[in-house]
Amino acid sequence: FFFKQKTAYEMLRSLVGSEMCIRDRWYQRRVHGEYKTMLMSSVSHELRTPLNGSISILESASQEESIPESIKEEYLKPTLYCNKILLFIINDILDFSKFNSNKLQLTFIPANIEQAATETLQIIAFQGKKKGISVFMDKNNYIHNPNFC
Numbered sequence: 001f002f003f004k005q006k007t008a009y010e011m012l013r014s015l016v017g018s019e020m021c022i023r024d025r026w027y028q029r030r031v032h033g034e035y036k037t038m039l040m041s042s043v044s045h046e047l048r049t050p051l052n053g054s055i056s057i058l059e060s061a062s063q064e065e066s067i068p069e070s071i072k073e074e075y076l077k078p079t080l081y082c083n084k085i086l087l088f089i090i091n092d093i094l095d096f097s098k099f100n101s102n103k104l105q106l107t108f109i110p111a112n113i114e115q116a117a118t119e120t121l122q123i124i125a126f127q128g129k130k131k132g133i134s135v136f137m138d139k140n141n142y143i144h145n146p147n148f149c
Contacts, residue, residue, distance in 0.1 A: 044094040048087065055083050078126035081119050 058080040062072050098104040117137065125135040 040093055040096065041098075044090045047090050048094075051083060051087050051090065055080065055087065058083060074126070078123050081123050085123070 058076055061067060062076045062080060067076070095104055121135060121137050128135045
């Protein structure tokens with residue numbers, strides 16, 4: 001078998017062609033990443049609008065004096081918490097899209113661990129009650145313990 005030897009010009013041309021291919025692939029990935037970021041941002045904004053409306057209605061209903069406290073505690077508050085958790089998830093998706101586009105800025109704020117644990121427990125207890133399961137938390141042993149975290 002005889003192999004045709006490439007000239008310097010042909011070798012240089014094939015190298016430039018492969019460099020163009022690499023550059024094109026890099027550009028396509030960049031455009032694809034930007035499109036994905038824009039899509040995630042757009043979808044999360046579209047989901048937040050009706051969710052914010054739902055949260056506003058639930059907050060108004062939970063402050064309505066004509067609704068019994070038992071209904072508020074058993075149905076409105078857990079539903080409101082679930083909507084807020086969903087909003088947090090959507091905000092996390094939006095933050096992820098900002099992270100991908102190098103536009104994420106972190107803000108550190110104080111957190112109320114006891115309130116977060118209580119709200120989470122109410123959601124779990126609401127689901128557990130439907131299944132006949134009682135859920136409780138001993139706040140004194142964990143929440144107020146400085147060695148807990």
